[in-house]
Amino acid sequence: MNINQFECFVSLAQYLNFTKASRVMHITQPAFSRYISNLEDELGIVLFHRNKRSVVLTEAGKVFLEDVKRMLRHLNNGIINAKQVQNRKSQILKIGFIGPFASYFLPKLLDNIRNTHPNIGFIGFKSCNSIGCSSMVFGRRKRICYWSWNDWS
Known part of the structure; x- marks a missing residue:
C-alpha cells in the first residue's frame, strides 16, 4: 500500500466515477483502476460496488474512507510541522x-x-x-x- 492508493481511494469515493477521479488525480484511468484494485486486494476488502454505469461505496468502504481521510490529514499536518521545525533553525x-x-x-x-x-x-x-x-x-x-x-x- 502507498499514499497514492489512499489518495485515489478518497478521490473515487468523492466523485464515484473512475474517469473524473482519475483526471483530478492526473493519472490515466487504467493506472487509477489498478491503484484501487490493488488496494482492495491488499486489504482483502471490497471498497466499491461497480457496474458499467455506477460506482458506490460499500459499508466497509464508508468506514474506511473516514479513517483514510483522517490519516491523510495527520500525514499532511506532520509534513507541515516538520517543515516548520526545519525552518525555525x-x-x-x-x-x-x-x-x-x-x-x-x-x-x-x-x-x-x-x-x-x-x-x-x-x-x-x-x-x-x-x-x-x-x-x-x-x-x-x-x-x-x-x-x-x-x-x-
Missing part, C-alpha cells in the same frame, strides 16, 4: 543588552517574544557596552539592543 533573533537591563527586563522580554513569535527557534543575546551594542545593530549583527539612560553615565 534559520529564524534566530539576536539581542544585545547593557548591564542592569538584563536582570530585570530581559526575562520578561524573552517570554513575550517567545509567546508572540513561536516560530523563532532560538533567541541569542550578548552583553555589551553602549557603543558596542549600537554598532552591532547598525552592523546588522544584532536585531535589537536595549539599555537604560542610567547605562550611559
Whole structure:
C-alpha cells in the first residue's frame, strides 16, 4: 500500500466515477483502476460496488474512507510541522543588552517574544557596552539592543 492508493481511494469515493477521479488525480484511468484494485486486494476488502454505469461505496468502504481521510490529514499536518521545525533553525533573533537591563527586563522580554513569535527557534543575546551594542545593530549583527539612560553615565 502507498499514499497514492489512499489518495485515489478518497478521490473515487468523492466523485464515484473512475474517469473524473482519475483526471483530478492526473493519472490515466487504467493506472487509477489498478491503484484501487490493488488496494482492495491488499486489504482483502471490497471498497466499491461497480457496474458499467455506477460506482458506490460499500459499508466497509464508508468506514474506511473516514479513517483514510483522517490519516491523510495527520500525514499532511506532520509534513507541515516538520517543515516548520526545519525552518525555525534559520529564524534566530539576536539581542544585545547593557548591564542592569538584563536582570530585570530581559526575562520578561524573552517570554513575550517567545509567546508572540513561536516560530523563532532560538533567541541569542550578548552583553555589551553602549557603543558596542549600537554598532552591532547598525552592523546588522544584532536585531535589537536595549539599555537604560542610567547605562550611559
